[in-house]
Amino acid sequence: MDDGRWRELARRQDDMLAVRQLVDLGVSRSVVRHKVSSDRWVRRSEHVLSTTTGELTQRQLMWLGVLHAGDRSLVGGLTAATVHGLRNWTRDEVTVLVDDEWSFAPVPGVEFVRTRRTLPDLRGSRRGELPVCALEPAVLLFAARERSARSAQGVLAAAVQQELTTPELLLGWIARLRPLRRAPLLRRVLEDVTGGAQSLAEIDVRRMCRSHGLPIPVRQRARLDRDGRRRFTDCEWRLADGRVVILEVDGAFHLDVVQYGEDVRRHRRLSTPGRIIVRCTALELRDDPDSIARDLLALGVLTSCA
Structure with missing residues (x-):
C-alpha cells in the first residue's frame, strides 16, 4: 500500500475518501476495515469514509455528498452559490445534483436533487477540485424548484447585487437551461435588476x-x-x-x-x-x-x- 498516494488524495478532498478511490490506489478493503475498527478512520456512509474523527465541516459534508453519489455529481443550489461567495443565503443541508437515473442510499445532512440535465455541462470547477456547479445554473435551478417565488427572485437579485454575476450572464443561462420553470418571472426580475434594482424591496417599488x-x-x-x-x-x-x-x-x-x-x-x-x-x-x-x-x-x- 502506497500511503503517499491516498494521503495526497485525502489532502485534496478535505480528508474525505471514497472506498472505490482507495481500492484504485491499491488499498485493500481489509486495510480499510482495520483502520475503521481501530478508530483511525470513520465510515461516513456506505461508500465514503473520513481519515479524521469528529464532526464533519460543511466542506467535508459537500465531499461526502459528491463522493457518495458518484462520478458527475455536483454540489449545487445554494450550497454551490455559497462556495462561489454568495452571502446570507445559507441552508443547513448540503445540496448535491445527481443524475435522475442513479440509485443510492440517503445521507443525513445532504439533499440529493435529481435532474435529467447533463451535469458536466453545469460544472464550474476544475478537474481534481470539489465538483461544484457554476454559479449561474446553481442559482437558476434553485430558483426554478424553490417553493417560494420570493426566494426565487431574491437569490437572483442577491447574486447580482453582490457582484458575483451579471443579469446578462443569467439571462444567457436561462436560454441554455430551457425549459426552465418560472423562466418568465426570472427574466422580469433580471430586467428590474438591469434597471437598477438591487433588492426585492426595490423590485417591488418599481413594480408598484x-x-x-x-x-x-x-x-x-x-x-x-x-x-x-x-x-x-x-x-x-x-x-x-x-x-x-x-x-x-x-x-x-x-x-x-x-x-x-x-x-x-x-x-x-x-x-x-x-x-x-x-x-x-x-x-x-x-x-x-x-x-x-x-x-x-x-x-x-x-x-x-x-
Whole structure:
C-alpha cells in the first residue's frame, strides 16, 4: 500500500475518501476495515469514509455528498452559490445534483436533487477540485424548484447585487437551461435588476410604480441631516411644488428595538418643511402595494413627478 498516494488524495478532498478511490490506489478493503475498527478512520456512509474523527465541516459534508453519489455529481443550489461567495443565503443541508437515473442510499445532512440535465455541462470547477456547479445554473435551478417565488427572485437579485454575476450572464443561462420553470418571472426580475434594482424591496417599488403609473423614484440619494451626517434615502420623488416625498422601506431588521430607535431619530433629523418622509414595511410593499400607491398619490406623487 502506497500511503503517499491516498494521503495526497485525502489532502485534496478535505480528508474525505471514497472506498472505490482507495481500492484504485491499491488499498485493500481489509486495510480499510482495520483502520475503521481501530478508530483511525470513520465510515461516513456506505461508500465514503473520513481519515479524521469528529464532526464533519460543511466542506467535508459537500465531499461526502459528491463522493457518495458518484462520478458527475455536483454540489449545487445554494450550497454551490455559497462556495462561489454568495452571502446570507445559507441552508443547513448540503445540496448535491445527481443524475435522475442513479440509485443510492440517503445521507443525513445532504439533499440529493435529481435532474435529467447533463451535469458536466453545469460544472464550474476544475478537474481534481470539489465538483461544484457554476454559479449561474446553481442559482437558476434553485430558483426554478424553490417553493417560494420570493426566494426565487431574491437569490437572483442577491447574486447580482453582490457582484458575483451579471443579469446578462443569467439571462444567457436561462436560454441554455430551457425549459426552465418560472423562466418568465426570472427574466422580469433580471430586467428590474438591469434597471437598477438591487433588492426585492426595490423590485417591488418599481413594480408598484409601473402598475399605478407612478414615476420610478430616485434611489439611495445622499442627504445631510441636521447633525451634518450623510444619510441615504430609499426612494424619493420631487413634487411639482418643489417638495420631496421620501419613502423608507423597513425590512425585518427594523423590528429590532435599538435599530427602530435609530431609524426614528434618522427620519426626524432628515425632515424639513420641504421633505415628507413616509414609511412602509417590506411585507406591506409585497402584499398590499395598492394602499401604498394610493397614499403616495394623495401626497402629490403624480406621473409628472421626476
